[in-house]
Amino acid sequence: MSERIPPILLVGLGRMGGAMLSGWREQGFAPSVAVDPVAGSAYRGADLAVVSDAAAIPAGFAPAAVVFAVKPQTAAEALPAYRRFAGQAVFLSIMAGRTLGGIRALLGDAQVVRAMPNTPAAVRQGVTVACPGPGVTAAQRALCDRLLQAIGVVAWVDDEGLLDPVTAVSGSGPAYVFLLAELLEEAARAQGIPPDLARLLARQTVSGSGALLAASPEDSAALRRAVTSPAGTTERALGVLMAPDAWPLAINRAIAAATARSRELAG
Numbered sequence: 001m002s003e004r005i006p007p008i009l010l011v012g013l014g015r016m017g018g019a020m021l022s023g024w025r026e027q028g029f030a031p032s033v034a035v036d037p038v039a040g041s042a043y044r045g046a047d048l049a050v051v052s053d054a055a056a057i058p059a060g061f062a063p064a065a066v067v068f069a070v071k072p073q074t075a076a077e078a079l080p081a082y083r084r085f086a087g088q089a090v091f092l093s094i095m096a097g098r099t100l101g102g103i104r105a106l107l108g109d110a111q112v113v114r115a116m117p118n119t120p121a122a123v124r125q126g127v128t129v130a131c132p133g134p135g136v137t138a139a140q141r142a143l144c145d146r147l148l149q150a151i152g153v154v155a156w157v158d159d160e161g162l163l164d165p166v167t168a169v170s171g172s173g174p175a176y177v178f179l180l181a182e183l184l185e186e187a188a189r190a191q192g193i194p195p196d197l198a199r200l201l202a203r204q205t206v207s208g209s210g211a212l213l214a215a216s217p218e219d220s221a222a223l224r225r226a227v228t229s230p231a232g233t234t235e236r237a238l239g240v241l242m243a244p245d246a247w248p249l250a251i252n253r254a255i256a257a258a259t260a261r262s263r264e265l266a267g
């Protein structure tokens, strides 16, 4: 049964926009209009009109939220067409690096929420950090929260500067976990494990450990200690990985580098 939700306009039906739409549909959110130059037919449905550009939005459609899920480099070209909804709608942007100030410069004196999701959103297991801009009402914030919860867990911050380290940790973070799976697979092969089995072991170890972490009330250090018998194999491996110049240094440097890059890209 469809849940009552105000009309939503979704701009950009790529990976993230498509994931959000799927999440809303699972929760029965309707109706909506989406704008995308090419991706329309895959998503069109009774609950959703898909049009190819802003000029084709049905006359009289009055969204309570306009969600920007286009690439950041498209913003300057795409966003001004939606100025006409400023004042009535909250604008929810998931564009990496596009600041509240930069978005407001394109939309006029608009109420904007900036959010940073991550790709596990595609399986409703994302984490999104959201930051409200000036003038966003409690009701608008609650609406954005509902829209983002459809793709996973949501946290709110008031300090927009935190979105740079957030981007480094959770926005880019899935790539680090996938890299771990790649390296485990390669190392397994190097030890003589056949390729198919190496792939299975690496994938299932990463995804199973994630599921165990999600299901456990214990923190990750406790779960790690639970696998580590004194003088055993895990302890020997962790002695390599946890040496001060190994993972602790590499992870800190990686997060600092990504944070710095996010600051460079901001605009």
Ligand SMILES: NC(=O)c1ccc[n+]([C@@H]2O[C@H](COP(=O)([O-])OP(=O)(O)OC[C@H]3O[C@@H](n4cnc5c(N)ncnc54)[C@H](OP(=O)(O)O)[C@@H]3O)[C@@H](O)[C@H]2O)c1
Pocket (backbone or CB within 6 Å): 011, 012, 013, 014, 015, 016, 017, 035, 036, 037, 038, 039, 053, 069, 070, 071, 072, 074, 077, 078, 094, 095, 096, 097, 116, 117, 118, 119, 171
């Ligand atoms: N993927 C991630 O890990 C991640 C994480 C956090 C945040 N984000 C942010 O999410 C946003 C979307 O990323 P994505 O990976 O979903 O990108 P994507 O797959 O390229 O999706 C963007 C979609 O917008 C469409 N589009 C282009 N110009 C448009 C316009 N003027 N009006 C309406 N739609 C337009 C694109 O169509 P065409 O393909 O025809 O150009 C495409 O279907 C980005 O700003 C990104 O920074 C992504």
